[in-house]
Amino acid sequence: MKLEELRLQLAETISGTPFEGKTYFTGGCVRDYLLSLSDAVSKERQYVEQSTQDVDIAVEFPDGGVLLSHFLHQRLGTSHPTVYNTFGTASTILRGLRLELVMTRKESYRARNRKPSVLAGDLLDDAKRRDFTVNAIYINISDGALFDPTQRGFEDLKNGVIRSVRDPGGVFEEDPLRLLRAIRFAVQLDFSIDEETLAAICASHASIKDISEERIAEEFCKIISLPDIEAAISGIELMRETGILTQILPELQALVGLAQNHFHHLDAYYHTLEVLRKTGNIPNLRLAALLHDVGKAQTLTLSDKGNIHFYYHHSVGAHLAREILKRFHIRKADAVNIAFAIEKHMVFKQGGEKGEKLKDSTLRRYMEHGDDKLELLLGLIHADNLSHHPDHCLPDQIPALRRRIGLLKEVMQRFILTGRDLMEEFAISEGSIIGEMLKIAKERWFENPEWGKQELLDMLRREFFPGVEG
Numbered sequence: 001m002k003l004e005e006l007r008l009q010l011a012e013t014i015s016g017t018p019f020e021g022k023t024y025f026t027g028g029c030v031r032d033y034l035l036s037l038s039d040a041v042s043k044e045r046q047y048v049e050q051s052t053q054d055v056d057i058a059v060e061f062p063d064g065g066v067l068l069s070h071f072l073h074q075r076l077g078t079s080h081p082t083v084y085n086t087f088g089t090a091s092t093i094l095r096g097l098r099l100e101l102v103m104t105r106k107e108s109y110r111a112r113n114r115k116p117s118v119l120a121g122d123l124l125d126d127a128k129r130r131d132f133t134v135n136a137i138y139i140n141i142s143d144g145a146l147f148d149p150t151q152r153g154f155e156d157l158k159n160g161v162i163r164s165v166r167d168p169g170g171v172f173e174e175d176p177l178r179l180l181r182a183i184r185f186a187v188q189l190d191f192s193i194d195e196e197t198l199a200a201i202c203a204s205h206a207s208i209k210d211i212s213e214e215r216i217a218e219e220f221c222k223i224i225s226l227p228d229i230e231a232a233i234s235g236i237e238l239m240r241e242t243g244i245l246t247q248i249l250p251e252l253q254a255l256v257g258l259a260q261n262h263f264h265h266l267d268a269y270y271h272t273l274e275v276l277r278k279t280g281n282i283p284n285l286r287l288a289a290l291l292h293d294v295g296k297a298q299t300l301t302l303s304d305k306g307n308i309h310f311y312y313h314h315s316v317g318a319h320l321a322r323e324i325l326k327r328f329h330i331r332k333a334d335a336v337n338i339a340f341a342i343e344k345h346m347v348f349k350q351g352g353e354k355g356e357k358l359k360d361s362t363l364r365r366y367m368e369h370g371d372d373k374l375e376l377l378l379g380l381i382h383a384d385n386l387s388h389h390p391d392h393c394l395p396d397q398i399p400a401l402r403r404r405i406g407l408l409k410e411v412m413q414r415f416i417l418t419g420r421d422l423m424e425e426f427a428i429s430e431g432s433i434i435g436e437m438l439k440i441a442k443e444r445w446f447e448n449p450e451w452g453k454q455e456l457l458d459m460l461r462r463e464f465f466p467g468v469e470g
Helices: 003-014 028-036 043-052 064-076 123-128 153-159 168-174 177-189 195-210 213-224 229-242 244-248 268-277 283-291 313-327 332-344 360-367 371-386 397-411 419-426 432-447 453-464
Strands: 023-026 055-059 082-084 089-094 097-103 105-108 117-120 138-140 300-302 308-310
Touching (some): 064 097, 177 195, 177 244, 195 229, 419 432, 419 453
Antiparallel strands (some): 023 055, 023 138
């Protein structure tokens, strides 16, 4: 639903009620609506922003947000409101769109307490308790009139500037998550950060640790998942430049300036960003790329001749990645796949320019891990290959292997031998020998995929029960 379409519907609904003339759109929905009327952002970014944006509505009288939520539930059949009486806010859903309703208010914070005390206030009070000027513009729902209480919002929106609504030190002290939000808005909208605001981010960067892991993870993942990969990379760079990366992802910060061997032309950090640049818009692949070399800082060794090595960095990196992904509250199934890709991202390095040195049986073994893991692994290896020194990159390796895998899938039979088959054939009971036999059978099957159940049973009889007739 377009914002103007929603405004007209709500204006008609509140006409003749106490809400008329006192109800405003504000926050990100107003910012993006105004940007959509200009050429300030690309169509792609407008679409993403508008398709994921909740709509903030402020009502300029005490308990206005809660009262309006109940009114809209009765008049428009919105979902039953979720009310937060402590803050005078409510949430309801209209035709799939989440409406966040508040009273215009002023806030005060106690030291290191992220939950403010709130009192009813006017539009200026409400604007001052927000984060940035471009998020503190209001549209009167009744007549569409625009209000800019900070008197900087329109100018900053026009000039592409992220600026705190007041003293930036105080803004970030109240809620340090705003440190990351400033970075996200800047890179997402292709805006710059005001000098005073940027200086305050650098000075306050350590306070991000006062925020819960869940909130940090949500904001960080929004940055890394931006459709424009260059915007995501710029976000990471801004985190590094301001000191925030040291606080929330020290494992990546440790790669800054870490020299590599002759297979690379970039340090470990900028190599990582280059690998990230080569990924598509696939969240799990981006996370795998971002973390694929985090084990290098712990595994750096120098040979007697001064050569650089990172022995087992893939295994150490996979272990670190599991901890990071848990810290970032990544879904367990996704974390398993990402860690698998990191653990195995070196497996084809010696496989030849087109993978010609790799046996079909090797590919079959990796196909057995399932399409999700295999696709993530291939995507990571390809991005990594493309990011090595030009003399050592393998641009054709993974495309060639993908073609081979496709052909193998067409003819590959399913491994059909089961533990029950073994117990019946050899008159044995359950136990460790069943697992050992199945493991050997599968290994032989990778080498001889044309073998059916009988051939596999015959092979096991020869290996485990020599001299015994079938």
